[in-house]
Amino acid sequence: MEGLILAAGKGSRLSPDASAGVCKALVEVEGAPLITYSLENLIRLGVRKATVVVGNGRREIGSFLGDRYKGIRLAYAVQEKPLGLVNAIVSAKETVRSDVVLQLSDEIFLRPMLGEAFLSQLAGLDFAVGYTLDSEEKIKRNFSIETDENMRLLGCKEKPQQVSGNRKGTGFCWFSRACWELLVSVYDRQKNSPNDLCDYINLLIADGKTGKAIRIAEEEINVNTPGDLLYAQRRIRQENAGA
DSSP, X not given: OEEEEEEOOOOTTTOTTGGGTOOGGGOEETTEXXXXXXXXXXXXXXXXXXXXXXXXXXXXXXXXXXTEETTEEEEEEEOOSOOOHHHHHHTTTTTOOSOEEEEETTEEEEEEOOTHHHHTTOTTOSEEEEEEEOOHHHHHHSEEEEEOTTOBEEEEEESOSSOOXXXXXXXXXXXXHHXXXXXXXXXXXXXXXXXXXXXXXXXXXXXXXOEEXXXXXXXXXXXXXXXXXXXXXXXXXXXXXXX
């Protein structure tokens, strides 16, 4: 299993200096750059190879990480234009060669439920989507998931107007090699379609692929704004104080 971290964002909502070249993935949260939280999750899963998709700040990220982070060998892929999440994923088609676990470089998981707790649930699946339990307000800012009683995925909706339940989808997903190859083959670069993660998940479901929603943390913090950053810093301090 390989890792895939999307780190091409400019972070214009996070910092007024983002347009001047500040790299969102390297913004520090309680002494650690954002992207290292994603890399530590890959270590929990035993991943030894990962691709980092870069765009804005590619030199800074490459200089900071180099070709290895602890035990993980790193490769880089470039998203030339900010054309959305699926376009960023497909930018790594030349470096990803097996099952892949996807992460966004701006997500922090508190009390992650990874390692064997996650891996043991992948047997017999084609793909999996990580979720956390959260408020209606935060689900509306992200995406909702619909499942049956066995947590098999029936569909998802990006930034839903109406929310049923308290499961919030995250950017943490696992795709079998077959699903990865399907994504690469169906992506239409001219139309930039499918465009977002829900588009792709729903495409897999419509194609008959078996997916499951798996809870992957007590809480997920998507760091997009200065308020998100302050909240993340406060929550991590609280977690560290209680450790």
